[in-house]
Amino acid sequence: MSSSIRTLSPGLLWQFFDTICSIPHPSGHEAALRQWITDWAQTQGLIVVQDAIGNLIIRKSATAGMENRKGVILQAHMDMVPQANADVEHDFTKDPIQPYIDGDWVRARGTTLGADNGIGLAACLAVLADNKVQHGPLEVLITVDEESGMTGAFGLAPNLLQGEILLNTDSEQDGDVYMGCAGGVDANITLPYLAEEVPANHQAIRLTITGLRGGHSGINIHQNRASANKLLAELLVEIEKLEQVRLSEVSGGTLRNAIAREAAALFTLPSSSLDALTQLVERLQLTYQQEFKGVDDFICLELKPAGLPTRIMSTDLQGRLSAALLACPHGVMAMSRQMEGVVQSSTNLGVIDTQAEHIYVQCLIRSLSDVGRDKVAATTAAVFRLAGAECQFAGAYPGWQPDPDSAIMQLLLQSHQQLFGVVPEVKVIHAGLECGLFKAIYPHWDMVSFGPTIQGAHSPAERVHIDAVARFWQLLVSVLKLIPETKL
Known part of the structure; x- marks a missing residue:
């Protein structure tokens, strides 16, 4: 079932997000969405691995001429927070989310929208689908059950992923980038x-x-x-x-x-x-x-x-x-x-x-x-x-302790300034990003988190800013193109 958000730009990202909204995926009920992603990725000729806990790892080869760049992991979580207004009958395990455009924003009718982290997930899939995006060796890590217990991050095995740089897409403020988060x-x-x-x-x-x-x-x-x-x-x-x-x-x-x-x-x-x-x-x-x-x-x-x-x-x-x-x-x-x-x-x-x-x-x-x-x-x-x-x-x-020497952070700051004329604020978020758990398993990863403006997350007032999504996409594509070469 299509909706008006498919007319928004960037088109591929919004089309994927609309599909994500159409498939119920609250925490603990991600199987249908996981299967859809798996089937889609396999039709694209991509390598898909499902680990023991239910996470997906999708691999895509580097675009021509970028084979020697450092490997990048794009990361999002698959589940969403299920919240509905008291006067709304909605079974999150069966009923689709109904997104709609409200001025400069996208909202859902009476429920959480799932832009947290559905927009980030849609961006990851759009990178896989768009052969015009330039990148080195690429892995997309899609975790399960982030919202209710971070089960996917807890269960991630060492030595499963090959990349050196992780781009987490689970932040919610355009113009900010995050280099640390709270534990809980x-x-x-x-x-x-x-x-x-x-x-x-x-x-x-x-x-x-x-x-x-x-x-x-x-x-x-x-x-x-x-x-x-x-x-x-x-x-x-x-x-x-x-x-x-x-x-x-x-x-x-x-x-x-x-x-x-x-x-x-x-x-x-x-x-x-x-x-x-x-x-x-x-x-x-x-x-x-x-x-x-x-x-x-x-x-x-x-x-x-x-x-x-x-x-x-x-x-x-x-x-x-x-x-x-x-x-x-x-x-x-x-x-x-x-x-x-x-x-x-x-x-x-x-x-x-x-x-x-x-x-x-x-x-x-x-x-x-x-x-x-x-x-x-x-x-x-x-x-x-x-x-x-x-x-x-x-x-x-655990929390994710800030790394002031992060090379990917500096690259993202430079890219943001070149694109938009502004150096973004570097922040520590008081939320439980999965990065802290990833760092414990893969201590060599250089990590950063960024995303578009999402307000009212975890409530039916949730909304995502349309123009911020476009800027998020621009920044993501730019950073992937600028990833440095691997040192031999």
Whole structure:
């Protein structure tokens, strides 16, 4: 199914991106897209290797006269973050993304667009398809499951790739290039559900928090956006002060790496307490709207009647849970002392979910240093262990330490200045690029990351700037042409 984005330039890149959008590929469900890429590459006469973890490596010979250039690895990830607005029914494992042009931007209808990292993936495929692009020996590395655990990067085998230079396409700001990134770890927390019977005179009511912007838990964490989960925590503590309002369920957020846009709680209470609860919610909505004015302008707190649950939390559990969620670290924990304006450490209270036997909480902790990461992890564990919860950490990955002597960085800066008359800013991104893991496996690689402007990643507000995509393509093609010769 084609769409209007196929009319955009550069044509090959946008055509590939449109095809990528048409094939469902959330994290953990990349098989169909991987098969399509494999079939397409083989029809082009390219060498395709699938490794044990599901990553693809596609090899293309050097263009005539460039056989002696250093080998380059173009890299993108195959999966996307699945987020949809509450009023949109979308099965990310079956339904295609619906991109459309909105002025200078491309968006999706009611869902994440998947420009993160679909645009980078489309650019890699376009290089393989366009025989006018000049390059030395080329490999395209397409990893799986980057967004939910970096499984593909973790599982990448040594000695599988032959190149010396890696160009990562997973950055999101035109005019910036990246030479470092944060590492991270997941905090997985469980608090046993201690249940009581619902009092006979109680009715049920559901509180919902909606209308928040959300966003990327690394890139947007310093922008003071509201977290629905932290607002819910504040509400729970205030509601505890009301008589006979009992908590049955809590939920909020869907991904550890997205700032929570929505949250909900199910209460039971006697009719005599309903007015006090209503007044409290109305007051707090006004408070939040004023607090986040200009940042999150559409915060909505709403109470609706609900079906009576079969259980409520014990008063002790309700108090411990409310206190733990309120005390749970969230947001920027420290700024870098070496790089002005760069976040050193942060954490995101990403997911809250009431399950059969426990309440589950998941946080994603990021830091430019392992020490900083571990300090925030220790604080998080202490908070929840005081509340009687179990806290386990998983999926720790290293940051990518900046290399001031990087030759590919200098080449990219020079190329950018020649093309656009401006030297780009060199930055360290507070997000988990796969480069840190690659460096541990292939320490000799010279790496850089760049990409077009993408805003609202990890949320349905995601959009990619059309002109920035064209500049990204120009820069990529230029850099490939200028890769130096291999030293004999």
